[in-house]
Amino acid sequence: xxxxxxxxxxxxxxxxxxxxxxxxxxxxxxxxxxxxxxxxxxxxxxxxxxxxxxxxxxxxxxxxxxxxxxxxxxxxxxxxxxxxxxxxxxxxxxxxxxxxxxxxxxxxxxxxxxxxxxxxxxxxxxxxxxxxxxxxxxxxxxxxxxxxxxxxxxxxxxxxxxxxxxxxxxxxxxxxxxxxxxxxxxxxxxxxxxxxxxxxxxxxxxxxxxxxxxxxxxxxxxxxxxxxx
Ligand code: C5P
Numbered sequence: 001x002x003x004x005x006x007x008x009x010x011x012x013x014x015x016x017x018x019x020x021x022x023x024x025x026x027x028x029x030x031x032x033x034x035x036x037x038x039x040x041x042x043x044x045x046x047x048x049x050x051x052x053x054x055x056x057x058x059x060x061x062x063x064x065x066x067x068x069x070x071x072x073x074x075x076x077x078x079x080x081x082x083x084x085x086x087x088x089x090x091x092x093x094x095x096x097x098x099x100x101x102x103x104x105x106x107x108x109x110x111x112x113x114x115x116x117x118x119x120x121x122x123x124x125x126x127x128x129x130x131x132x133x134x135x136x137x138x139x140x141x142x143x144x145x146x147x148x149x150x151x152x153x154x155x156x157x158x159x160x161x162x163x164x165x166x167x168x169x170x171x172x173x174x175x176x177x178x179x180x181x182x183x184x185x186x187x188x189x190x191x192x193x194x195x196x197x198x199x200x201x202x203x204x205x206x207x208x209x210x211x212x213x214x215x216x217x218x219x220x221x222x223x224x225x226x227x228x229x
């Protein structure tokens with residue numbers, strides 16, 4: 001059975017992304033193509049990964065006027081990706097336009113909303129005019145995503161229990177995952193795979209613990225085992 005692992009192929013060099021993918025088994029995990037790799041390598045690399053059997057999370061976090069986002073989502077759906085995402089702060093009309101565009105596509109990827117980037121704290125939110133605490137803004141954007149019919153949210157595993165309780169139909173995609181032996185490095189912001197799954201995460205996005213490991217294949221196997229407990 002496929003694991004909840006999504007390996008982030010965060011490379012500027014398509015050759016490095018292909019080499020990493022060659023170490024992974026598409027029956028055991030999915031892969032994420034983000035802004036760096038997509039800007040460098042484009043849709044061709046996404047197609048090549050899919051041809052190898054990988055389901056691809058296209059992490060481009062669209063945020064624009066509704067028409068533009070709808071067209072971008074349509075293009076992503078045509079590309080055949082498994083999951084794509086948009087910024088929930090783009091507003092209700094933008095989210096609804098994204099939903100309609102994906103629904104109208106022959107292939108229907110999971111449409112995921114980004115709430116508050118984990119790089120933003122209360123002070124940073126204040127600078128852009130949001131005076132509510134981060135958790136309140138996350139819940140506001142989660143409710144907007146639910147109302148617009150999105151399939152899930154990107155969130156920190158720390159937010160997963162509350163979001164899962166309030167929005168049980170949304171799937172939760174969580175970055176900030178670290179292997180058990182590394183968890184003490186940054187205990188506040190990270191979680192082990194087992195803890196994140198127990199908190200309500202459905203998919204775990206993992207980059208450097210695998211891609212920057214001395215032995216990525218071994219690190220991937222250890223992560224798979226860690227998902228099992
Ligand atoms: O930290 P790591 O290399 O595991 O990150 C994997 C992916 O998770 C990155 O591609 C990044 O886009 C995403 N990420 C995130 N929020 C964080 C940390 C990482 O969205 N706080």
